[in-house]
Amino acid sequence: MAVSWTETQYQRLTELNAGEEIRSLSFPGSAERDRAFLEYEKKLRAAAKERLEKLRKEHRRPLLCRLKSRLTEVLTGCGFVEVSTPLLLAKGLLEKMSITGAHPLYAQIYWVDRGKCLRPMLAPNLYYLLTDLLRIWEHPVRIFEIGSCFRKESQGAHHLSEFTMLNLVEMGLPLEQCRTKMAEYASLVMEAAGLNDYRLVSKASEVYGETTDIVAGGVELGSAALGPHPLDENWGITVPWVGIGFGLERMIQAAQKSSSISSVGRSLSYLDGVRLNI
C-alpha cells in the first residue's frame, strides 16, 4: 500500500513552500518516503536561502510592501487620494456600520478598551472622512486607504487575525456608471497584483445587503458594494458610490499559489514568504 508524508513532514514541506505536486506525492514504502523527504527538504531550504539572498541584494522589500507601493502608485495615478486613518476605532463608528451584538462580525472584534477596538475594516473611517470631503471637494471624490485590519478568526488557509486591506471608494459619480466603474477598478487592482484570472460573483452580505465578490481560484480576494445604500443614512450620504475592499495577503497568496497565508502576512517566523528556521 502506498504511503504519504507523515503529518510532521507535510507541515515542514508546507512551511518551506513546497508546491502541491510535492505535497501530494505518495511512495511505495516509508523508507523511500523518508529518503525523498530529506532530499526535498534540502532543495527547498536551498531555494529559501536563495530567495532571502535575492531580497537582501535586489528588491530589499517584502512582496507585501511592494504590492502596497504598486497599488498606491496605480490608484493615485487614476485620481484616487490616499488617506491614513486611525487603527483604533470608536464603538460608535462600528454601530453606524450596523455592527452590533447580533452581527456575525461583532464576535470577531478585538476590544482594547470598553469604547474602542482595533478596526476590523476600513469602511467606517472612509465613510467618516467622505462626509467632509463630499462637502469640500467637487464630485466625484475618490479616496483609498491601505492598512492593517484585525479580526478574531479561527485561523485557516485564508484568514489572518491581522491582515492588510485596501479599500477604495468613489462617491458622487452618476448612478449609471457605478457598475462599470466597479468592474474597472476591480480590473485595475487585480492587474496591479499580477492576477488576470478572476470572476465577479454577486452574493448577499451581512453589512451591505448585496456585494460583488472578486474571486480567484475559488477564494474571495475582494468584496465590492454600491450605493445609495441603507447604511448611507447613518452618515448623511445621499450620492451614488462604488467601494471595494481587497485583502493584500490573499492577493499575494493567489499570485504566488502559496498554500499558507501566514507566510505572506506580517510575521516573525517568515520574511518575504520565507520561513526563517532554515
Ligand code: ATP
Ligand atoms: P471571508 O468571508 O473570506 O472571511 P469577508 O467577506 O468577511 O471574508 P470582507 O469583509 O469582504 O471579508 O473584507 C474584504 C477582503 O479582506 C476580503 O475579500 C479578503 O480578501 C480580506 N480579508 C477579510 N478577512 C480577512 C482575514 N481574516 N485575513 C485575511 N484577509 C481577509
Ligand code: MG
Ligand atoms: Mg467579503
